[in-house]
Amino acid sequence: MTQRAVVIGVGHDLPERVVENAEFEKTLDTSDEWxxxxxxxxRRHFAAENENTSDLATRAAQNALRDAGxxxxxxxxxxxxxxxADLTFPSAATMVQARLGMNHGFAFDVQAVCAGFIYALSTANALxxxxxxxxxxxxxxxTFSRIMDWTDRSTCVLFGDGAGALILEAQEGDGTTADRxxxxxxxxxxxRFRDILYVDGGVSTNTTGYLRMEGKEVFRHAVEKLAATAQASLAKAGMGPEDIDWIxxxxxxxxxxxxxxxxxxxxMDRVVVxxxxxxxxxxxxxxxxxSVGRARGQIKQGDVVVTEAIGGGLAWGSIVLRW
Known part of the structure; x- marks a missing residue:
């Protein structure tokens, strides 16, 4: 028998404020069509002034717990x-732990920008x-709305705030691709590619920074590296693109x-968008x-899901799982 990390619960949370593209037309040389x-x-969601990352994370966690029973x-x-994260320290994870009333175990943050969830999920699998x-x-x-330069139309229109959570549980499998x-x-x-996507400030430099991005360079790296990492994780699993139910x-x-x-x-009809x-x-x-894909009825138990991401660093990766 083989130990597997199986998804048993999922949930998400979004701030109440919805910002349509048209809102940016009031302050920037841009348009909904552009x-x-x-x-x-x-559209995207922006956190309220008194709403922090740990607030969104806690509500997503509560929804995932409810889903898992x-x-x-x-x-x-x-x-x-x-x-x-809300503060330089302690971690957002320990804040979530306290708010959930979880008084045992351990909690920590992972920082790999847009690839962060892939890194965190891989770490959870290893645990x-x-x-x-x-x-x-x-x-x-x-809460990326807090690090936007609102005069830069090439970046500030692209980002939003939100949270999603999964719960993984140790279960026995047969060691085959049929395992959940x-x-x-x-x-x-x-x-080496730090300068194409970064925030130009931080604690050690005693500055408050904003997100900076060279869009064309990020795009060029993204398509190539995302496809390559998806193919690599599929190969490790002994599978191919034909085995995928959902990206x-x-x-x-x-x-x-x-x-x-x-x-x-x-x-694209096999991609959750x-x-x-x-x-x-x-x-x-x-x-x-x-979470949204599962709620829509797209992702069902037994489906093979490939998920992949790339972010500042550059950091990128992928995971193959059977739901």
Whole structure:
């Protein structure tokens, strides 16, 4: 028998405020058509002034617990993937732990920007396979609206706020691709490309920064690297693109999503797409899409799901799992 990390619960949370593309026309030289044609984004959610990343993460966690039929004490660990934690420290994960009333186990944050959830999910898988935890809550949560330069039309129209959560549980499998749970992971990074996507400030430099991005360069790297990592994780699982039921990609740009699907030889009707409603929510993007895809009736138990993301670092990776 083989130990597997199986998804047993999923949930998400979005701020109440919805910002349509037209709102940006009041302050920027842009338009709804310009934003849609270049990104596929129609609207996004922004957190309220008194609403922090840990608030979104906690509500997503509560929804995932409800979906799984569990109490907080049934979970051994919490991992939050975020680049926009409330404070420098303590971690957002420990804040979520306290708010849930979970007084045991451990909690920590993972920071790999838009690839953060892939890194966190891979870490949770390793904790389960090594026997250090039986159930792990993995959350992606962001308030990217707090690091936007509102004069830069090339970036500020692309991002939004939100959170999504999964609960993984250790279950026995047969060691075949028919098992439910995570079947393979693939993680990568290359620090040489730091300057094409970064925030120009931080604690150590005593500055408050904004997100900066060279869009064309990011696009070029994204399509190539996302397709390659998806193929790598499929190969590790002993599977191919023909075995995929759903791709759930990082929701950054519809053209990147479509380009990656094309490289894998898959049609868009096998891709879960939420970018039009959420924009780019960084580490929250994939768990949000998984939760919405399941709620829509797209993702069903037994489906093979490939999820992949790329973000600042550059950091990128993918995971193959059977739902």
């Amino acid at each position: 934003i849609r044609s270049r990104s596929g984004i129609e 569990l109490q907080p004490d049934d979970v051994d660990a919490i991992i939050v993937a975020t680049s926009t 389960i396979l090594s026997g250090q935890a039986k159930r792990v809550m993995v959350i992606g949560a962001e 749970g995570i079947l393979a992971t693939d993680l990568n990074s290359d620090g 759930v990609p990082h929701q950054a740009n519809i053209r990147i999503i479509a380009g990656t699907a094309k490289k894998l030889g898959l049609s 939420t970018v039009q409603d959420h924009g780019n929510t960084s580490a929250a993007s994939i768990p949000l899409a998984l």
